[in-house]
Amino acid sequence: MNLRYSASRILHDEHMVVLALLNDLERVVLARKEPPAADDGEIGRFLGQLRGALAHEVTVHFAFEEDALFPVLIENGAGDLCDLLVEEHHVLRQTIEDVLARISAGTGSWTPQSWAGLRAVSAELVERLRSHAEKEEMALLPAMEEALTPETDAEACTRHEG
Numbered sequence: 135m136n137l138r139y140s141a142s143r144i145l146h147d148e149h150m151v152v153l154a155l156l157n158d159l160e161r162v163v164l165a166r167k168e169p170p171a172a173d174d175g176e177i178g179r180f181l182g183q184l185r186g187a188l189a190h191e192v193t194v195h196f197a198f199e200e201d202a203l204f205p206v207l208i209e210n211g212a213g214d215l216c217d218l219l220v221e222e223h224h225v226l227r228q229t230i231e232d233v234l235a236r237i238s239a240g241t242g243s244w245t246p247q248s249w250a251g252l253r254a255v256s257a258e259l260v261e262r263l264r265s266h267a268e269k270e271e272m273a274l275l276p277a278m279e280e281a282l283t284p285e286t287d288a289e290a291c292t293r294h295e296g
């Protein structure tokens with residue numbers, strides 16, 4: 135897709151990053167049935183990266199979509215799409231909070247129970263967030279390319295706190 139506006143390109147780039155992160159989450163956490171040892175460096179590094187990336191997803195990416203972009207789209211008649219995406223953000227925020235809480239609780243002493251709990255909620259996150267980002271790539275980006283103007287694009291981009 136040829137994207138004219140910076141706001142669309144910012145979202146597209148962040149979607150690619152989060153989709154790659156979800157692939158890593160599948161490979162590093164979901165594929166591993168046994169709890170890792172407390173000193174497992176790969177798991178420790180990955181979970182640290184995951185925490186930072188999920189915090190960015192909620193506080194920067196979702197906030198940028200909701201506060202800077204959806205108002206422009208609603209003005210342009212795409213209110214139904216925005217309602218659906220906001221509803222998905224709401225569920226995703228809860229799933230992400232659950233993943234972060236389980237990482238905090240389990241880090242340093244994973245047990246079969248705490249690791250199984252992290253894997254279960256991570257599987258839910260992979261499914262929901264992948265489908266959300268793919269939906270936005272297919273529906274939100276074209277709607278933004280339609281609704282934005284050079285002025286509203288520039289204004290929206292000043293509100294992306296990356």
Ligand SMILES: [Fe+2]
Binds near residue numbers: 196199219266270
């Ligand atoms: Fe979103």
Ligand SMILES: [Fe+2]
Binds near residue numbers: 149195199267
């Ligand atoms: Fe998004």
